[in-house]
Amino acid sequence: MESKFDEIIDRTNQLDIKWGQSEKVFGSTDVLPMWIADMDFASPKPVLDALKSLLDSRILGYTAPPDSLYQAIIDWQKERHHMELTKEAILFSPGVVPSIALIIQTFTKENEAIMIHDPVYTPFSNMITLNHRRCVRSTLIVEQNQFKMDFIEMEKQMVEQQVKLFILCNPQNPGGRVWSKEELIQLAELCKKHQILIISDEIHGDLIFQPYQLASLVTLDSSYQEFVITLSAATKTFNLAGIKTSMIYVQNKFLADQLKSAQAKTEQSNLTTFGYIGTEAALTKCGPWLTDLLQYLSENLEIICAFFDKELPDVAYMKPQGTYLFWFDCSSLNMTDAELAAHFATVGKIGLNAGAAYGPAGSQYMRLNFAAPKSLINEGLNRIKAAFENR
Ligand SMILES: Cc1ncc(COP(=O)(O)O)c(C=O)c1O
Known part of the structure; x- marks a missing residue:
């Protein structure tokens, strides 16, 4: 057909x-x-229609994210990923990669160690090294043609290298693993024990095949809200990369305030009208x-x-x-x-x-x-x- x-x-x-x-x-x-x-x-057509009506209005002046967009994000994350968000916990950013750079700059210092899996999406290591932090790679194990985390080796390196930040990719790019709840909890507990902040990059999190389900890391235990920052966007799910819009979910108020003030220094949180409108149309009309x-x-x-x-x-x-x-x-x-x-x-x-x-x-x-x-x-x-x- x-x-x-x-x-x-x-x-x-x-x-x-x-x-x-x-x-x-x-x-x-x-x-x-x-x-x-x-x-x-x-x-999706509803996104294209929403962008067309913006053009039809013939005004492309300054805009701010409307409450309806925040609500669309809150509803999507709750319904699809059981994540409880408030408006205060949602920050906008021109992309997941810029968000990673912002978090690295805000919460780590030069020469401090940041851990990633190996292999993983190339810009993770680029953002670490371009910002003069040390990139510590934990090699994934291949078992029955799927990636597995090597927790023993990870903890050893976390301690030896004094890792401050872990950047997780879930689902995993390039291998497509959707990490299980058990694996995620084991990872989060290790990071909690060693006081390591986690970025959970969930940009592919809506692209999951049956029978798998995304377990969004921060939802697995309420204590994880203290040290997990989730990155997401409608751009990957709905093929909108050119609108350059993504979200940072940060429920810990101290971390959120730090990120907001870091963004304020460069006006990074002001995005394009196309991004706001496209994201809202995607999340409300394109299920x-x-x-x-x-x-x-x-x-x-x-x-x-x-x-x-x-x-x-x-x-x-x-x-x-x-x-x-x-x-x-x-x-x-x-x-x-x-x-x-x-x-x-x-x-x-x-x-x-x-x-x-x-x-x-x-x-x-x-x-x-x-x-x-x-x-x-x-x-x-x-x-x-x-x-x-x-x-
Ligand atoms: C894991 C992962 N994170 C982030 C991105 C890019 O995100 P953005 O375009 O929002 O910077 C990609 C794009 O392929 C990706 O695979």
């Missing part, structure tokens, strides 16, 4: 990072771009769109897994429990990481993210973004197969 997500929309303009910059990123314009984490699907999206993404995932099982049976992969990212092992190609990245672009003619960028433990992996129409997924899979077959 035809789906609205089957439509191919031309994205080949130079503003578009994913489709417009292949020459710069991959050295050629004939790659099929399946890398950076946005989707090749039209944003059904999200249901359809998850159905389509899970079909794509089944297609990909079936293809790998049949056509590339020796290639190990992680079946994601959430996100639209597919992480697979390319060590059978016997190449260096630099060679691998070039090989997929030049021989496979497919633009993927190179695993090594996610940390040393990402070496020999590639990451495929499967938020694309099925026809592109099928084309991408054939190109991946060609890359494996044409050594």
